[in-house]
Amino acid sequence: MIFPTIEFAAFFVVVMALSWLLMPRPALWKPFVLAASYFFYGFADARFVLLIVASTLINQAAARAIHRFRDRRILAAAIACDLGLLGWFKYYGFFALSVDRALADVGLPAPLPLLQVALPIGISFFTFQALSYVIDVHRGTSAPAPLLDFAVYEAFFPHLVAGPIVRASEFLPQLATPRDPARVPTTRAAFLILGGLVKKVVLADVLAARLVDPVFDAPGQHSSAEILAAVYGYAVQIYCDFSAYSDIAIGIALLLGFRFPDNFDRPYASRSLQEFWRRWHMTLSRWLRDYVYLPLGGSRRGRRRTYLNLMITMTLGGLWHGASWTFVLWGALHGAALVTERRLRTWRARQARRADAAGLARIPLPRAAAPAAPQSAAGGAARSAAGPPSAARSAAGSPSAARSAAGPPSAGRVGGAVRGWAARLAVFHFVCAxxxxxxxxxxxTAGRLFARLFTAGGPAPLVTPAALAAIVVGLATAAIPPGWWAATRARFAEVRLGPQIALLTASMMVIYAVVGQQDVAPFIYFRF
Incomplete structure (x- = not known):
């Protein structure tokens, strides 16, 4: 069941109405929401509901045992179970095929059977949520929740399939008391849902069908111009597709009375890769930081260990996205780039310290002052108020003062703006590559795309004005300051409820009229 479909719209209308009807009675509301979430998850394949039920029971039992006995071996067993389930369903085929190919190269038979294991939708997301729950209980930052509360947390349908990755400490406290319908920010929810529909249906799906999929599926049939446009197009597609799911999920949760953490914050406006990962899929980035990077030692064990921890974290992050060497290499490249950025920052800081030290060495030392002649009280007070002469000379001769005098402030601002935009362009093109x-x-296929990007001439029929407009609009949605959206929502909130509903309904009709009768494609992150 996909968000931008008639089936989900009908499902959500019924669930929202009954949810608010039962909200004052938690003993009825929780089983109802849990059943609705299981129905949502099992709509495509009911067998996978048993998987999430098993994950819930195993992790709840482990959390209670960890809280009672404080035994690290129980935590290790819980982590092994979670990663074992994830590894079997998501990585067994990749591992077995890689071993088979490696042994075939040296003439040995394959030791593992090659099985086709169906990948449950959203298994990476609810597994990471379960892991954070048992780890936080072990750390003492959270207490075990009642079984029904934990089951609702792990299966809550707005975030179940593709995030955001909501932690137990963020969600479970919201179950303590019934939600208040008067405190639901309906305007923000409507804007998030409507904006998500635009990004998914109008931008992401159109770019995928008309430009990205044809080029990436058969790169040998397309020119350099089409490949370049498809690279930019995919950068827009994946941002619009994934942020659309996050926006719709957050909006749906708001309409049910729950708040999720934000997942995107204008990532393509980043001036460094470190900043990019603080803005892109923010809930995953924080998860990897808190449960992989910091437990490995973070930056506390020296420079080389810090670099190694970055490489391990990003490579595992790449593997989390998919069972393929392309994802492993993607994560490793981001890890290497983050290491390079950190080394450059260290080198620049060292150069700045050396420049400051050299500047201080060139400042002439003041001569010893002769005894001052008697002076009037008024003259002494005036000079005391102005400050000691040595302080004034030091301030005037300091390296920072010399740099400030090197040019007008406007020149510094222009130079800083140019460097900022150059950094943004460099980061954006690395991310696109x-x-x-x-x-x-x-x-x-990736190698063929890179090769033809610089060598394949010819016409570019796929590079249409509509495709270019979608790319430009998609990039604009990733660069608009948040204050602009807030101001627009505030003005929309001043409109009466009837016109609000009419405007939103008309907007959705226009969206589907523009797109036509094409089917809504599954979200990209469904397979992760």
Whole structure:
């Protein structure tokens, strides 16, 4: 069941109405929401509901045992169970095929059977949520919740399939008391849902069908111009597709009375890769930081260990996205780039300290002052108020003062703006280049795309004005300051409820009229 469909709209209308009707009675509301979430998850394949039920029971039992006995071995067993389920369903085929190919190269038979294991939708997301729950209980930052509360947390349908990755400490306290319908920010929820529909249906799906999929599926049939447009197009597609799901999920949760953490914050406006990962899929970035990078030692064990921890964290982050060497290489490249950025920052800081030290060494030392002649009280007070002469000379001769006098403030601002935009462009194009690995089905296809990007001439019939407009609009949605959206929502909130509903309904009709009768494609992150 996909958000932008008639089936989900009908499902949500019924669930929202009954949810608010039962909200004053938690003993009825919780089983109802849990049943609705299981129905939502099992709509495509009911067998996978048993998987999430098993995950809930295992992790709840482990959390209670950890809280009671404080035994690290129980935590290790829980983590092994969670990663074992994830590994079997998501990585067994990749591992077995990789071993088979490696042994075939040296003439040995394959030791593992090659099985086709169906991948449950959203298994990575609810597994990471379960892991954070048991780890937080072990750390003492959370207490075990009642079984029904934990089951609702893990299966809550707005975030179940593709996030955001909501932590137990963020969600479970909201179950303590019934939600208040008067405190629901309906305007923000409506804007998030409507904006998500636009990004998904009008931008992401259109770019995928008319530009990205044809080029990436058969790169040998397309020119350099089409490949370049498809690379930019995929950068827009994946941002609009994934942020659309997050926006709709957050909006749906708000309409049910719950708040989720934000997942995107204008990532393509970042001036460094470190900033990019603080803005892109923010709930995953924080999860990897708190449950992988920091437990490995973070930046507390020296420079080389910090670099190694970054590489491990980002490579595992790449593997989390998919069972393919393209994802592993994608994560490793981002890890190497983050290491390079950190080394450059260290080198620049060292150079700045050396420049300051050299500037201080060139400042002439003041001569010893002769005894001052008697002076009037008024003259002494005036000079005391102005400050000691040595302080004035030091301030005037300091390296920072010399740099300030080197040019007018406007010149510094212009230079800083140019450097800022150059950094944004560099980060954006690195991210676009690595998205090729993310989208390509294998390394050979990615290599062919990069080769033809610089060598394939010819016409570019896929580079249409509509495709270029979608790319520009998609990039604009990733760059508009948040204050603009807040101001628009505030003005919309001043309109009466009837016109609000009419305007939103008309907007949705226009969206589907523009797109036509094409089916809504599954969200990209469904397979992760």
């Amino acid at each position: 690595t998205w090729v690995l993310f989208r390509a089905p294998n390394l050979a």
